[in-house]
Amino acid sequence: MTTREPQTEMKRVPDEDVLVEIENLKKYFVSESGYIDRFKFELDGGLPIEYDINYVKAVDDVSLKIKKGETLGLVGESGCGKSTLARTVLRLLEPTEGSVYFDGEDLADLSGENLRRRRKDIQMIFQDPQSSLDPRWKVGKIVEEPMEAHGMLDDEGRERRAKELLDQVGLDPQHYNRYPHEFSGGQRQRINIARALSTNPDFIVCDEPVSALDVSIQAQVLNTLKELQEELDLTFLFIAHDLSVIRYISDRIAVMYLGEIVEFGDEKEIFNNPQHPYTQSLLDSVPVPDPDQEGRKKILEGDVPSPINPPSGCRFRTRCPDVIPPEEFAFDDEEWAAIRRFTRAVTRREFDRSELAEMKERYFGGLSFRGDTDDVLEESLGYIEDEEWEQAEQLLTETFLEKSICAKEKPEYDVTPEFGSSRHYAACHLHRD
Numbered sequence: 001m002t003t004r005e006p007q008t009e010m011k012r013v014p015d016e017d018v019l020v021e022i023e024n025l026k027k028y029f030v031s032e033s034g035y036i037d038r039f040k041f042e043l044d045g046g047l048p049i050e051y052d053i054n055y056v057k058a059v060d061d062v063s064l065k066i067k068k069g070e071t072l073g074l075v076g077e078s079g080c081g082k083s084t085l086a087r088t089v090l091r092l093l094e095p096t097e098g099s100v101y102f103d104g105e106d107l108a109d110l111s112g113e114n115l116r117r118r119r120k121d122i123q124m125i126f127q128d129p130q131s132s133l134d135p136r137w138k139v140g141k142i143v144e145e146p147m148e149a150h151g152m153l154d155d156e157g158r159e160r161r162a163k164e165l166l167d168q169v170g171l172d173p174q175h176y177n178r179y180p181h182e183f184s185g186g187q188r189q190r191i192n193i194a195r196a197l198s199t200n201p202d203f204i205v206c207d208e209p210v211s212a213l214d215v216s217i218q219a220q221v222l223n224t225l226k227e228l229q230e231e232l233d234l235t236f237l238f239i240a241h242d243l244s245v246i247r248y249i250s251d252r253i254a255v256m257y258l259g260e261i262v263e264f265g266d267e268k269e270i271f272n273n274p275q276h277p278y279t280q281s282l283l284d285s286v287p288v289p290d291p292d293q294e295g296r297k298k299i300l301e302g303d304v305p306s307p308i309n310p311p312s313g314c315r316f317r318t319r320c321p322d323v324i325p326p327e328e329f330a331f332d333d334e335e336w337a338a339i340r341r342f343t344r345a346v347t348r349r350e351f352d353r354s355e356l357a358e359m360k361e362r363y364f365g366g367l368s369f370r371g372d373t374d375d376v377l378e379e380s381l382g383y384i385e386d387e388e389w390e391q392a393e394q395l396l397t398e399t400f401l402e403k404s405i406c407a408k409e410k411p412e413y414d415v416t417p418e419f420g421s422s423r424h425y426a427a428c429h430l431h432r433d
């Protein structure tokens with residue numbers, strides 16, 4: 001694993017529109033078991049000792065620019081690395097690699113008083129309003145605490161400001177002396193918002209702030225956040241797994257999958273012109289309200305792979321319905337689909353060796369492959385006949401799936417936007433020339 005390069009420049013020339021710049025950010029966690037990265041330590045005169053270290057690649061080379069005054073929505077399935085990204089940006093977690101610039105200043109270069117002062121400008125709102133509010137503290141104290149920590153105002157001034165803030169977030173300032181349990185879920189999240197605002201920040205990271213709330217309450221809290229943003233000139237990084245929430249709040253959207261950003265663009269562009277099969281699947285899997293239609297159009301296939309050993313090339317390739325066939329075989333769509341379906345069935349041991357003839361007919365009936373492809377398929381069937389499933393799986397995967405450009409190269413493409421002129425990025429080889 002690499003360590004941080006020492007930074008030579010403390011302050012870079014800031015892009016005027018950009019408040020936060022995330023550059024090649026990585027956050028790996030050490031996982032306890034496994035065999036992926038093997039380190040060998042030789043002790044003086046002793047025998048070599050081997051340690052097995054695995055890394056959970058929770059955030060893997062993410063770059064994003066967040067513009068002043070915008071809401072950048074970050075969306076993706078649970079476990080894809082959204083919270084880790086947020087916490088690493090805020091330096092609640094130490095990055096494994098990469099930088100975060102706030103107003104042109106590298107946060108990694110700050111320490112002591114300078115870092116403390118910067119922290120005032122950057123706040124966070126978490127998902128669970130219950131656990132982030134100390135039940136023994138009155139609301140007034142909860143809202144005032146960050147101001148006190150940063151030495152802002154005197155006792156009286158802080159009380160006055162806390163009451164103003166309660167009013168501003170839609171709570172009754174008279175409730176200053178109440179305890180969190182006396183409030184509803186939505187109101188508790190408003191207390192959190194008031195607390196986050198207390199230090200007068202420029203940038204707020206909202207990590208699933210409405211996910212725990214009733215749908216009817218969600219819209220009200222989102223509206224308050226929007227109004228506050230306008231009023232106070234705030235910049236948001238807004239995380240959610242719910243697309244309707246993301247659509248409502250975001251100016252631009254980043255779609256995350258297994259530690260990486262796979263698509264990025266204006267809200268309109270992502271919803272009306274999605275260019276990554278993962279984004280398309282996410283949009284398609286939103287339940288359709290019409291009862292005559294099927295509940296969901298297309299459900300994502302397969303399981304999310306482990307971030308310890310993510311797939312090579314495009315990380316979405318193990319679930320992607322559009323994987324590109326390897327050039328050397330010149331398969332047509334039907335042949336390629338058959339090979340992928342068969343490989344998946346073998347990987348999942350979906351049939352018994354007694355059904356081999358039937359399976360051959362089911363997957364390949366009516367298709368005639370070139371000699372070399374046919375040979376490989378026959379060889380794999382031979383393995384299955386001998387109950388050597390792993391060999392069959394390996395042969396099929398190595399011969400076909402791993403020859404796809406989707407497995408061989410990491411995709412990175414800019415596509416032409418249909419809506420507006422903002423950059424539209426899609427990490428999918430379907431966009432190669």
Ligand SMILES: Nc1ncnc2c1ncn2[C@@H]1O[C@H](COP(=O)(O)OP(=O)(O)O)[C@@H](O)[C@H]1O
Nearest residue numbers: 029056058077078079080081082083084085307
């Ligand atoms: N402290 C940690 N140690 C090891 N793995 C972690 C830790 N925190 C998160 N992870 C792993 O990192 C991945 C991303 O998690 P997270 O950032 O919480 O995703 P999300 O917020 O998108 O649901 C998951 O596989 C999770 O298990």
Ligand code: SF4
Nearest residue numbers: 314317320406428429
């Ligand atoms: S690069 Fe290949 S596997 Fe990845 S999303 Fe595009 S088509 Fe699918």
Ligand SMILES: [Mg+2]
Nearest residue numbers: 082083084207
């Ligand atoms: Mg999370």
